[in-house]
Amino acid sequence: MNRFAELLDRLAYEPGRNNKLRLLVAYFRDVGDPDRGYALAALTGALSFKHAKPGLIRDLIMERADPVLFGLSYDYVGDLSETVALMWPKADLIAHNNPPPPTLTDVVTTLRTLGKTELPKQLARWLDELDETGRWALLKLVTGAMRIGISARLAKTAAAALGDKDPHEIELMWPGLTPPYTDLFAWLEGRGDKPVNLDPAPFRPVMLAHAIEDTDFASLDASDYIAEWKWDGIRVQAVTGRDARGHLIARLYSRTGEDITKSFPDLTPSLHLPGAIDGELLVVRDGRVQSFNVLQQRLNRKVVSPKLTKDFPMHLRAYDLLSDGENDLREVPFAERREKLEAFVQKLDDPRVDLSPTVSFENWEDLREARADPAHAGAGEDAEAVEGVMLKRRDAPYLPGRPKGQWWKWKRDPHIIDAVLMYAQRGHGKRSSYYSDYTFGVWTSAEGGDELVPVGKAYFGFTDEELIEIDRFVRRNTTEKFGPVRHVVHEPEQGLVLEVAFEGLQRSTRHKSGIAMRFPRISRLRWDKPPRDADRLETLEKLLKADTAKNLVTSDGH
Amino acid sequence: MRPQDILSPLPAGLFCKPGNFHIDPVRPVERAVITHGHSDHARAGHGAVLATQETLDIMRLRYGENFAGSTQAVRYGEEIRLGDVTVKFHPAGHVLGSAQIAVSCKDTCIVASGDYKDVRDPTCAPFEVVPCDVFITEATFGLPVFRHGNAADEVKKLLASVALFPERAHLVGAYSLGKAQRVIALIREAGYEAPIYLHGAMEKITHYYQTKGIALGELRAVRGTKKADLAGTITLAPPTATSDIWTRRFPDPVTAFASGWMRVRARARQRGVELPLVISDHADWDGLTATIAATGAGEVWVTHGQEDALVHWCQSKGLAARPLDLVGYGDEEESETLAEGEEA
Numbered sequence: 001m002n003r004f005a006e007l008l009d010r011l012a013y014e015p016g017r018n019n020k021l022r023l024l025v026a027y028f029r030d031v032g033d034p035d036r037g038y039a040l041a042a043l044t045g046a047l048s049f050k051h052a053k054p055g056l057i058r059d060l061i062m063e064r065a066d067p068v069l070f071g072l073s074y075d076y077v078g079d080l081s082e083t084v085a086l087m088w089p090k091a092d093l094i095a096h097n098n099p100p101p102p103t104l105t106d107v108v109t110t111l112r113t114l115g116k117t118e119l120p121k122q123l124a125r126w127l128d129e130l131d132e133t134g135r136w137a138l139l140k141l142v143t144g145a146m147r148i149g150i151s152a153r154l155a156k157t158a159a160a161a162l163g164d165k166d167p168h169e170i171e172l173m174w175p176g177l178t179p180p181y182t183d184l185f186a187w188l189e190g191r192g193d194k195p196v197n198l199d200p201a202p203f204r205p206v207m208l209a210h211a212i213e214d215t216d217f218a219s220l221d222a223s224d225y226i227a228e229w230k231w232d233g234i235r236v237q238a239v240t241g242r243d244a245r246g247h248l249i250a251r252l253y254s255r256t257g258e259d260i261t262k263s264f265p266d267l268t269p270s271l272h273l274p275g276a277i278d279g280e281l282l283v284v285r286d287g288r289v290q291s292f293n294v295l296q297q298r299l300n301r302k303v304v305s306p307k308l309t310k311d312f313p314m315h316l317r318a319y320d321l322l323s324d325g326e327n328d329l330r331e332v333p334f335a336e337r338r339e340k341l342e343a344f345v346q347k348l349d350d351p352r353v354d355l356s357p358t359v360s361f362e363n364w365e366d367l368r369e370a371r372a373d374p375a376h377a378g379a380g381e382d383a384e385a386v387e388g389v390m391l392k393r394r395d396a397p398y399l400p401g402r403p404k405g406q407w408w409k410w411k412r413d414p415h416i417i418d419a420v421l422m423y424a425q426r427g428h429g430k431r432s433s434y435y436s437d438y439t440f441g442v443w444t445s446a447e448g449g450d451e452l453v454p455v456g457k458a459y460f461g462f463t464d465e466e467l468i469e470i471d472r473f474v475r476r477n478t479t480e481k482f483g484p485v486r487h488v489v490h491e492p493e494q495g496l497v498l499e500v501a502f503e504g505l506q507r508s509t510r511h512k513s514g515i516a517m518r519f520p521r522i523s524r525l526r527w528d529k530p531p532r533d534a535d536r537l538e539t540l541e542k543l544l545k546a547d548t549a550k551n552l553v554t555s556d557g558h
Numbered sequence: 559m560r561p562q563d564i565l566s567p568l569p570a571g572l573f574c575k576p577g578n579f580h581i582d583p584v585r586p587v588e589r590a591v592i593t594h595g596h597s598d599h600a601r602a603g604h605g606a607v608l609a610t611q612e613t614l615d616i617m618r619l620r621y622g623e624n625f626a627g628s629t630q631a632v633r634y635g636e637e638i639r640l641g642d643v644t645v646k647f648h649p650a651g652h653v654l655g656s657a658q659i660a661v662s663c664k665d666t667c668i669v670a671s672g673d674y675k676d677v678r679d680p681t682c683a684p685f686e687v688v689p690c691d692v693f694i695t696e697a698t699f700g701l702p703v704f705r706h707g708n709a710a711d712e713v714k715k716l717l718a719s720v721a722l723f724p725e726r727a728h729l730v731g732a733y734s735l736g737k738a739q740r741v742i743a744l745i746r747e748a749g750y751e752a753p754i755y756l757h758g759a760m761e762k763i764t765h766y767y768q769t770k771g772i773a774l775g776e777l778r779a780v781r782g783t784k785k786a787d788l789a790g791t792i793t794l795a796p797p798t799a800t801s802d803i804w805t806r807r808f809p810d811p812v813t814a815f816a817s818g819w820m821r822v823r824a825r826a827r828q829r830g831v832e833l834p835l836v837i838s839d840h841a842d843w844d845g846l847t848a849t850i851a852a853t854g855a856g857e858v859w860v861t862h863g864q865e866d867a868l869v870h871w872c873q874s875k876g877l878a879a880r881p882l883d884l885v886g887y888g889d890e891e892e893s894e895t896l897a898e899g900e901e902a
Contacts, residue, residue, distance in 0.1 A: 006715075012823070013832045019723070026722055065702070066874065072867045073703045077822055086703035086821060090844075132705065132821070426801060432813060432830045433805045483828060484801075 001130060003031055004039050004104045005137030012148045015428040020150065024158030028185075037180025038108045042141060043155035046179055049111040051144035052119060057084055060124055064089050081143060084127075085135035091128035101129040105180070107138065153256050163188030168205040168400045171257045175199035200241030201249045203257040204276060204322050204330070205400035209390060209407035216408070217364050225391045226338065227359040227367055228319055229379055230409055232292045232387040234281040234299070236260070238316055238353075240271045240325070248272065252281075263301070266309040267316060270352040274325030275344055277318045278398075279356065282385065284315035289385040292518075293506060318345055319356040319390075322398055330398040337398070359389060367391075371410060387503070388412045414501040414519075415543065417442065417535040418526060420452055421496040424474040426484045427459065434467055435474040435486060438522065440498050444513075444537040452490050453513045453537060458500060461521030469525065470496070492532035499524035505544045515540055561692045561857065564643065564663045565670070567882050572670060572694075576642035576663055579608070581670050591645060593672025594656035595620070595735055608632055608640075610647060612655025612770065616735065619762055634683065650674040651685030652839050653736030654767060660688050668692040669853065675838065676845040677709070680743040681736070681772050685849075693855035694882065697863030698840040699818050706818055706842040712835040713744045716792070716814060719833055720750075724790040727808035728833070731797035731815040734760040736839050738794045739767045741816050742774045744837075745792065755780045755788065757795035757804070764794075785809055801830055818842065847871060 007027045014020050024043075028036050041047045061070055061084045070087070077083040102110075107126065114122055123142065127135050140146045153167070156174065159181075160167040165188060176197035177184055186192030235255040243249050250271035252261045261268060264281070271277075283290040283298060290312075298312035321341035322330055329337050338358075345355045359378060361367040367389060370377035374386040388411035396406040419440035427436035437459040441452035462470065473488075473496055480487040489495050501523040508516035515537075565574050571583035579589040586603035593599055593609075595616030600609070602621035607614065611631040618625060632638060634657065637646045647657040650672050658671040669690040676685045699706075720728050732738040738760050745754065753776040756764060761779060768774055780793055789809045799805070800813050815831045818838030826834040841849060846868060850858055857878040860868045865881035872879030 010719075010833075013826065013834065015832065022722060066870075068870050069702050069867055072864070072870075073701050076701055076864075077703055078824055082823055083703060086705065087701075132707065426830060428830060430810060432801055433803055484830065 001102050001104050001107055001126075001138060002134040003027070004035065004042075005130070005134040007039070008137045008140070008146070008148055009133050011150055016430070017154065020154060021158050021161065024150075024155060025161045028159060028162045033182045033185055034180035035104045037182060037185065038104045040155055040159055040181055041108075041179035042104075042146065043150050044152035047108060049108070050116070052123065052142040054080055054143060056120060056123075057081065057139060057143065060084070060120060060127070061087070081139035081145070082136055085132055085139055088127050088135055099129055101131075101134060102126050107141065108179075111142065151256065152258065159184065159188060163190065169194075171203060171205050173197040174257065175202050175259070200243045201239040201251045202241075203237060203239065203251075203253040203259075204398075205257070206235065206237065206255045206278065207320075207398050207400060207407060208255075208402040209409040210402060210404070212391065212408040212410045220364075220391075222361065222363050222367070224393055224395070225408075226335065226394055227361055227370075228356050228390045228392070229359060229374060229382075229386045230388040230390045230411065231280040231282060231289070231317055231356065232385050233289075233295055233317070236279060236281045236316070237322075238267075238271050238277040238279065238318075239323075240274050240276075242274060248274070263299075263304060264314050265304060267314040267352060270316070270348075270350040272350070273344065273348050274323075276322040277316065277341075277344075277353070278320035278322060279316050279318040279353075282315045282317055283312045284352075285313065289315075289317075289382040291384050291504075293504065314352070316353045317356045318353060320398065333395045333397065334392050335394040367410075371412060386412070414503055414523075415505075416499060416501050416523065417539065418497050418529060418533070419455065419500050420490045420531045420534045421470075421474075421488050421498055422452060422454055422490045424470075424486050424488055431467075434471045436467055436471070438470070438498065440500060441490070441513075442535045442537050442540065443532075450492075452531075454511065455513045455515055455537070455540060456500065456502070456511075456517040456520045458498075458520045458522050461501065461523055462525070466522075466525055490531060493530055495531040497526035497529040497531055497534050498522050499526055505540060507544070513537060513540075515544060559664055559666055561666055561668055564661060564666060565668055565694075572882075574640075574643060574661060577640040577645070577661065579640055581659060581661075582672065589640075590626075591640075591659055592617075593650065593659060593670065594652055596653070596673065596733075599672060602626070606630070608638070608645075610634070610655040610657055613657070615766065616655065616763070619766060648686045648688050649683035651676060651679060651682060654682045654739070654770065654772075656682060656736075658686075658688060660690060666691050668694065669855075670694045671696065671849075673698070673840055674849070675841045676849055677706070677841075679740050679839070680747065681739045681767060687849065687852045689854050691855060692857045692859060693850060693853045694859045694861060695846060695850060695868070696840065697846065697860050697865050697868045699838065699842050700846060700860070700864035700868040702843045702867070704818060704821055704838075704842045705844060706821070706836050706838045709740075709744055709837045710748065712816070712837050713741070713748050716833065716835060717745070717748055717750055719812060719814075720790065720792060723812060726810045726812050727788040727790070728792045729800050729805060729808060729811045729813050730792060730794050730835070731800040731813070731817075731831075732794050732837075733817075733839075734796050735763050737816055737837070739764055739772065739774065740839065741835075741837060742777070742794060743772065746773065746775050750792075751775065752791065753778045755783065755791055755793035757793065757799050759796050759799070760794055780807070797829075850877070851875075 010023050011020055073087050074083045156170045157167040160170050173195050176199045183195045187194050237253040240250045250268045252264055254260050283295045321337050321344055359370050371389045375383035379386050391408040393406050419442050421438055422441045423439040424435035425437040427434055439454050439457045441454040443450045444453045477489040478486040479489050500520050502517040502520040504518040506516045565572055570580055570585040570587050572581040579591050580587045581591050582593055582599040583590050588605040590604040591608045592613055595613045600617050602625040605627040607626040607629045614629050614631055632647050634647050634649055637644050643661050643663040646660045650656040650658045652673045658669050660669045667690040669688045673696050674685055732741050742754055755778050758781055785807055805811050812832055814833035814835055816835040816837040819825045820834030820836045858872045859882040861882045869879045869881055
């Protein structure tokens with residue numbers, strides 16, 4: 001457990017993806033089975049046991065510590081598990097009878113079978129045996145609050161690196177594996193055969209598109225491509241298969257391979273034909289696709305209530321077919337897959353699954369016009385949920401990852417405003433010596449005249465050279481410092497105007513302005529523009545009203 | 559005589575009326591007795607200064623030749639009469655030359671411990687428990703969550719990281735007087751023999767440690783070293799420098815920070831530290847409470863830090879205890895700023 005705790009500790013502080021990967025690979029290499037397998041399970045969220053409640057942890061410390069000292073400590077540290085881990089009294093060690101600290105395997109296997117009444121005693125015993133970091137990791141593990149910025153994908157990538165394998169191979173076999181994955185590690189280390197995925201409805205690594213640049217078109221031939229709308233929803237893979245007894249198993253996967261079936265019980269009955277569809281998850285009311293803002297209200301809910309499924313009915317818009325239930329179609333050219341998809345969707349004949357239409361075009365100019373006005377180019381009333389067009393080569397096989405030149409995404413132009421830089425904060429990792437996180441604001445009327453109100457925060461979109469320029473500006477124009485945050489001069493005649501691009505607006509109670517931006521980034525530095533000419537809050541309000549009005553109309557029609 | 563008639567907190571610092579001197583005064587005074595060389599305790603501009611030779615040397619390095627009207631060096635264990643009291647210096651184990659000052663008047667003995675730690679440090683004399691009636695303790699880490707653990711294990715963590723990331727530079731933030739030299743000595747004890755690099759602001763004081771016979775191995779200045787040559791190396795720098803433009807001369811640096819504060823995650827994260835090293839030159843909670851008990855003092859005065867918790871603990875053990883309101887002392891790591899021209 002202490003070695004696993006050490007890993008979690010390092011990962012929690014390390015900002016860089018590649019460095020996290022290195023730490024993980026080193027752990028998998030140094031630590032044997034079955035501990036590393038349970039670690040992989042913990043990091044991918046594959047462990048299952050009943051979590052301990054914070055109240056239990058609090059009771060444990062109260063039996064052992066002075067309440068005043070606990071109160072002062074908790075106030076200072078701010079995190080219950082961490083406070084308890086740090087102030088847990090040293091156990092009286094009896095030299096000849098000192099149990100070794102528990103391994104991760106001990107902890108996981110014990111927790112699986114432990115009764116609720118035995119938990120406090122067992123936890124206390126472990127806390128006695130572990131060091132500070134070990135106690136912290138144990139408490140995070142048992143309370144199920146292990147937030148250390150590691151995705152399941154990254155953990156699997158690290159495991160793959162151990163055997164110099166492609167992480168996609170692990171994704172493919174993953175649904176058929178169970179902790180502590182000894183067969184997986186045996187294969188990765190060349191000691192065993194490749195585990196076979198016996199899952200009847202496995203995930204297949206997805207194919208992704210490159211963003212197209214204006215300069216790319218010159219070298220592309222329009223007749224090589226098929227165009228579709230790019231939907232502003234959630235990319236999913238809907239897979240149906242038959243288990244050993246012939247029962248249908250249907251699953252929905254996110255684009256990273258996470259099984260999200262449970263969140264969408266209203267959609268799974270519609271997946272009643274064996275096959276694997278690549279498509280977009282959308283909310284459709286009365287035949288009309290809703291905006292992403294509406295879809296968001298359906299996501300990340302712990303409980304999916306009947307009311308939720310009624311108000312936000314889920315829909316699958318299909319654009320590719322990876323298997324028709326009998327054959328793996330991934331080597332087949334896209335044009336042919338598209339034909340098979342059309343036949344498949346027709347055969348499925350379900351109101352919740354339909355085909356994403358193609359956009360007809362002769363040349364790039366046609367497509368540019370369609371993209372600028374989807375409503376009049378076939379998208380009709382669904383145009384609001386279109387965020388651009390997708391270009392797919394007719395002869396492209398379905399390749400995992402982001403292969404060059406096969407698929408392109410051509411997004412609609414983002415909203416643009418000119419805002420004023422107000423505060424800057426230092427970045428992390430490679431950027432830790434640069435002020436790279438920017439809070440920006442727009443003008444609004446206040447009692448004493450116009451003032452700037454913050455409307456968002458962005459930390460990318462600029463080039464490395466621009467970062468150096470902004471950093472220099474921030475350092476030379478700081479008016480106040482608060483820890484890692486600097487107040488930067490923002491007066492009508494003095495300050496830096498940032499052109500900010502964003503995808504949409506939402507109401508927010510978290511910001512003083514009452515507005516939150518979706519996907520904001522710095523698109524240009526306006527050294528030429530004085531801050532007084534930056535945009536006003538009213539402009540954003542108008543934009544927000546336009547968005548909200550559209551959503552209201554659709555709700556009323558319900 | 560009541561203890562508060564011997565020593566009392568005044569705006570300039572702790573004042574001894576029967577001896578007519580201040581301990582670690584924060585304003586210029588006629589006669590100052592100084593526990594150790596950190597800048598919040600040892601300031602320039604006093605009339606006469608009584609301190610250990612090392613503390614006087616360190617003040618001279620920092621403030622120049624004329625940092626005081628006159629100076630007198632005192633050895634550990636040496637007794638000196640000042641007015642109606644005697645003072646005696648005992649090792650505090652904090653940094654080179656650091657001392658606790660025992661002030662005795664008639665049959666009452668008060669120990670002003672300054673900053674101290676009760677664990678091993680290869681770069682200074684070990685802490686000594688001094689039996690007394692009143693013990694004045696610091697409380698920098700006066701909360702039970704502060705348990706510093708074994709410093710050698712933290713250094714192992716650093717060396718493991720250096721081995722795992724041989725193409726990156728490791729920057730260790732450490733206070734330039736005491737902490738930096740202790741970290742270097744611990745790195746050497748762990749068997750690391752390659753040259754260790756220094757930020758310009760640490761060179762003088764570190765070389766002074768070497769002249770006092772403390773083995774620190776081969777040290778080099780970062781200044782003038784090529785970026786590529788810093789891959790796989792360890793550099794010691796003042797804490798403020800590790801998030802400064804200065805770090806851009808290092809290849810993909812790993813930012814470490816050696817401090818007792820690193821025990822608390824939020825503190826480490828707030829500073830953008832990637833590799834927190836829990837190494838402190840102050841006693842941790844267990845050290846503070848064990849020391850208080852060992853002195854046998856019936857009364858405890860608690861200064862700078864988390865006074866509330868330590869006063870509460872003393873009272874729960876039946877000791878008379880009160881916070882001593884002294885201003886001007888802080889955690890040296892939080893206050894260290896780079897002087898002009900030191901950014902090299």
